[in-house]
Structure formats: C-alpha cells, structure tokens
Amino acid sequence: MPTLWNYRYAQRTQRMSSSAIRELLKLTEQPDMISFGGGMPAPELFPVAEIADATARVLRDHGAQALQYSTTEGYRPLREWVCETAGRAGLHASPDNILITTGSQQALDLIGKVFINPGDRLLVENPTYLGAMQAWATYGADYVAVDMDDDGMITAGLEAAFRAAPKFIYALPNFQNPSGVTLSLPRRQQMVDLAERYGVPIVEDDPYGQLRFEGEPLPAIATLDSLANDSPATYEGNVIYLSTFSKILAPGFRLAWVIAPPEVIRKLVQAKQGADLHSPSFTQLIAYEVARTGFIDEHVKVIQRVYRERRDLMLAALAAHFPPEVRWTHPGGGLFLWVTLPEGVDAADVLRRAIHEKVAFVPGAPFHPRGGGENTFRLNFSMMPPDKIQTGIARLGRVLSATLDTPGIAAPSLAVTP
C-alpha cells in the first residue's frame, strides 16, 4: 500500500521541478567521463594542511564553542572578518549587516522566504543562475529576463522591464553563472541609479568576484549603492550582497555570507531560525581560524593562477577544435564559459551524442527563465585537469562538427527523456 504521505503534498511541491538535465547529468558520473558539466572547484587545490592545522587549534583552544549551538547570526569574529574584507573592497559594513548562511544557496532560499509572494516578478539576467530559480520556484516567483551582451545585462532594457513592477533585480555581476560575462562599471552605476529612481532593490550574487584572472576589480553594485546612499559605517542601502567561502576555501564547509541593511538581516535571521537554527559552529570557527591569518588572500592567488591556465587552455582548444560557426564567451575570471551554437541546433541533442563520446556539459535552455536558449551550453573550466580539458574539447569538437555537418539526423537514443 502506498504511504499515506503520498496524498498530502503541498501545492507548492508541484512547482519543484525534477530536472531532466539532472537526470541526464547522472550519466556523466561514470569514471571515464570528461565532464565540463559541474560547477565544482578543483579539489587538488583545497588547502588540506592549513585546514587540518586550523581545526587542531580550534579544537584545542575553543573546542566547546566549536561543537556547541551558537547564534543564528553567525560567529562574531567571522562576521567581523567579512566586514573587514568588504571594507577593503570599499563596502563599509558593521556586524549588524552580516548574516552567515549555510552556503549561498541558503541565502537565496531565505530571500525567497522573506520577500517573494506567489506571482511576484523578479528581474534577472537572461540566462541566469539555475540554483536561484530552483530556490525561488517554491515561493511562486515569476521572471522578467533582460538580455546580456559582452558587458553583462543590457541596462538600456531596464526601464522597459521595470514596467512589469519587479519585486527586485537579481544580478551576478562578476563572471556570471552561466555565461562567464562581467557587468561593466558604467552599467553597474546605471543599474544603481535606475534602481533608486524606480524603487527596485537589488540582490547582488557574487560567488566568483575574487576569482579574477586579469585587470582591476570593479566595485560591487553594493559599493556603488553605498556611496550613493552615504552609508559610512553601517550599510543602509538598497542591495542585498551575497558571497561565499565555497569558491575560495571549501564548499564542504557550507558557509557563505549576506551583507544587507540591519532590518533585512533581522528578517533573514528570523527565517533562518526556522530553517536550520544556525550554520555549523564547527566550520565557522575553522574558517575564521584559516582566514584571520590572511591565508585566504594568498590561497586565492593560487586558485586564480590555476584557473587562468585552464581557461586559457580551454579557449585555445575551442579555437582549435570547434567548428567556425560556433561562438563562445571569453570570461576574465570565474569557473564558466558559454557556448552558442547556430540557431536550430539543440544542445540537449548534442549532449546525448557527446555522452556517447564520454564528454559532458550542461545545456543552456534551463538557465533561461522565459524559455529559449536551446542552442546554448555551459562549459566549466575549473574542475578538469589540463590533459582532460584538451582531450575533452577535442572530442566535443568532433561531436559538434558531425552534428553541424548532418543536421536532421537524430541523436542516438539513451534511456533518458530530455
């Protein structure tokens, strides 16, 4: 007999999608697969020895505190470290502006819980981050999607998009997931100005900002907003800023942070109390112990160098192996680049062929909240070592050449419905 629970799901569970892409990507977990599909950091760069030393010190000096319940807001020295780090980048914040979350995914979920009514429209880049849409699906979010070019979201389209009365703007200004594109400085300023004029606040999601391979860092949208709003010590502006330890230290710690006006933090804290009480004290104390010595700044340089080499290698391999009618972005940092196939070519179709050749990526359509993008896909360049990048892109080039040479030929069938 089926469990009684079967008849009891809430209406909102109908909005939770069982992703076809996720089913397809399960096929990529075979050990001989070269996968450019995930968004994972290179595991060989994890600072295992530093974390082992830091853990030993934390357990020796603060064992009871590291293992006990703690406050929902997060470990205060870690929040102070966030303030100091943000301050060096020009965003002045106090601990009252900071909430430590269980990864940035939780920050997205809490923002949904606190701000999104069913039917609310959110203004996003097209394409945008899949995990945000996944978090906000259960809250009934709808979307207004603004197209991007090589300078990021085309802000000239913002005023028209504001007619849809969006609840907020959601932007990933640095090395965007999935496109790898960075929002230019003039457009950041324009976004801040327009948001203030039209009364539309901004969620700035910045997991990759520190992974810049070249050029000078651009000010965060929150920083530009704080200048406009004259926030000298405690930030009181219109931006909720998100960043994370997942890309600069270890995703397995599940630690990220929110910078927001104190009253927004208080609401997010209430929501977090109901969601998981607090993020792990243990990893918070260890992250602080690693960070307080300045180690992360040095470690980020290593990550930047390795990922830059891999990006360069992938760009060179793409130029060598991909057919001339295929285009791709040239990100200045982060983990991803974005490929556009000729109109009418289906990337999900290409993926099925590619999996036969033991190489995988993520098709672009699910990143498009209003549909479209079937001819696009995302490539990750951080996870695979150099030899696999070269072999994998060569294989993928052969698959693409065969696909583009023989349009209309059905892809080999796999036991998966796209």
Next chain:
Amino acid sequence: MPTLWNYRYAQRTQRMSSSAIRELLKLTEQPDMISFGGGMPAPELFPVAEIADATARVLRDHGAQALQYSTTEGYRPLREWVCETAGRAGLHASPDNILITTGSQQALDLIGKVFINPGDRLLVENPTYLGAMQAWATYGADYVAVDMDDDGMITAGLEAAFRAAPKFIYALPNFQNPSGVTLSLPRRQQMVDLAERYGVPIVEDDPYGQLRFEGEPLPAIATLDSLANDSPATYEGNVIYLSTFSKILAPGFRLAWVIAPPEVIRKLVQAKQGADLHSPSFTQLIAYEVARTGFIDEHVKVIQRVYRERRDLMLAALAAHFPPEVRWTHPGGGLFLWVTLPEGVDAADVLRRAIHEKVAFVPGAPFHPRGGGENTFRLNFSMMPPDKIQTGIARLGRVLSATLDTPGIAAPSLAVTP
C-alpha cells in the same frame, strides 16, 4: 532614507514571530546568571579528542571529498550507519529511506515546505516543541492540540481530534520537549492503529530517545508502523522519523537525519536542493569517522550517567525548595522537566522576578499552540553543573515562595515586554 527592501516583505513574514521570550532570555546571557532556559548539551562532555583524531584521519585519507560539494541525500556511509543504527532498534531501512539534514530544524522546515498548505491543521501534543511551530509558521500551519498526562499524548482524544482533518500528527514520544514526558507503549500502538485507520500520517521527532536514564527503550512509532506495514528492508510506512547528532555528538556539526518512505525522501531532497544544496560534507565525514568505530554508543553512556545525576539533583532540589502547591514532571531521560504553578500564577511574571535573582527558565505559554499554559515553565537539567543546579533551584524556590505568598504584587519592571 529607509532601504527599499522595507516595503517589499512577503505576506508570510507577518507570520514570523519576533519572540518576546527570546528578548527576555537575552537578559539571561549575563555571565553570573544561572540559566535553566536553554536546551543545550553539557559542553564539558563533548568528545573533543575523538573529534580531533577523526578530523585528522578524514583530512589525511579523504581530504578532497570532505571539502568538496557532495550529494543532497548525504554521505552514503553515514546513511548506511543510520540504517544500521535504526535496524538495531528494530526499524529496517535502506539508504533510499535516509536524508541527512542540517540539524533536525531543517528537517522540520523541509517537511513544512513539502507538505503544509496555508491553513492546514497539524495535530500536536499540548504543549509541543516551539521550534517546530517556528518552522511551520511561515507555511501557514494551524494546530489541533491534544492534552498530555504522565503517559504522553492522551490518545483517547485522537479520534475526536481527527474530525478537524489534520494533515499529520507531530509527536515527540521520548522525553518530550518541553514536558519531559514519554509516550507509553500502548499509546504508541494506539496512535499507529488510529493513524492508519483514519489515514493521518505521523511525524515522529526523536532527538532524545538515546538519552534514557532507566528502564528499557520503547519501540519507535515508526518501528511499530513498519511492523504493521510489513516493511522488511526498505521502509514504506506512514511515519517520517527524525533524529539527530546534536544530542549524542555535537550540535555544532548541524547534522541530523530523516527516515521516511523513498518517495517522501525524493520530495524532501528536491526541497533541500533549493534550501542549501547539501549538509556539510566536512562534518558528515567526521561524524561517520567517529560513529563507525562504535564510539557514540560508549559516549552516550557517559551522557546518560551525567544527565541522570543532574536530573536526580534537580528533582531533589525541587522537593527541598519549591512550595508544596507547585508540581513537576519526573522525566526518565532527555534534557527537560516541566513545572506547573497554581492556576492564575503567571510564569512570565515569575521569570522577571527570577532574573533579578540571577536565575532563569523558559515560560511555558509559547509551547501551547492554542493558548494557555501561562502557569507552566520548562527547566533544563543538562547544561548547568551540579553546584549551579542546587544554587539555582534554591533561588528559584525563594522567588516562587515570595510570589505565591504575595499574589497580586506586581513584579519588578524590566526593560522588556513579555
């Protein structure tokens, strides 16, 4: 100018309560306060050395895996350990039945997200766990509350309560928070039978079951249900069972588990993907490394012994110092006991007087979903060392004697509204 976010809160945030009790309890954080208010484990019992050793081994042997992203379901060896532990207690489950969550609080939140529509009625013990009501407030839960006696929820009241068509029963059968009461075996069986007959499934929250000081463990509600539903290897019944590492290892790890039918697990996994992707790989691998050697079983015996001593000490002190018209429960395990004052005496009032005398507890009214209980309060006996238990209960006895001797005299005013 106030932040634009100020005008954008979702309707459900109105259901998030800013707890007056929490404000009052902030006053108890002074270092010279003897607080029986929290629900924390005794920090001096945390197995710091074992965790340090386990962490060193995990980082040496599985460093990359412990620091990387992992699956939403949880670390497979840890899920297998949960199956084995449950199996020893008579509940046969497979890894498809298990989800690792970021504390049991997250399990409560995910259950709310997956099952609760606004206005749904939940059938709960009266009083019940405050954190569950906090998690479910944002989903718009309503309550049917069934009174308890020394054998737990009075199941004779269940059939009448089922007329309100509750979505599910929420029960804490072992050493309940807040009352300390345990649901008797006949009543467990009756609850399972009635739930099956009336088609009402059960959430069984069992954070304290292993902290039994005397007598034989009673079978879990899920175990009785699995016998009724003939689930030999994979559990397919009507109970969602929750337990946690917070009370037997370390709350700072933020690790708990759900045992539920596989299709329920799949829905909870979808909800968790949007909520925080997965629980910390780092603490999951360490918890498994500590658990796999059988250490936790030995450690639990130490916790049982120490908490039993503290319970005995508190019961003796209550008998010695509390006025004769005050009554309290005699829990056979767990962390809490429950005090009932004469009708008309307000425990929040007593708390304000008590704080002046540097002793604190949690008033009982907020644990009552349908109101009432103003003359009750909860005492924690796990956290405070023996001398503070004696001193604190003596002080509280003096406050109570003074209060009961002089009814109608206003409590000293504090800068807090109860």
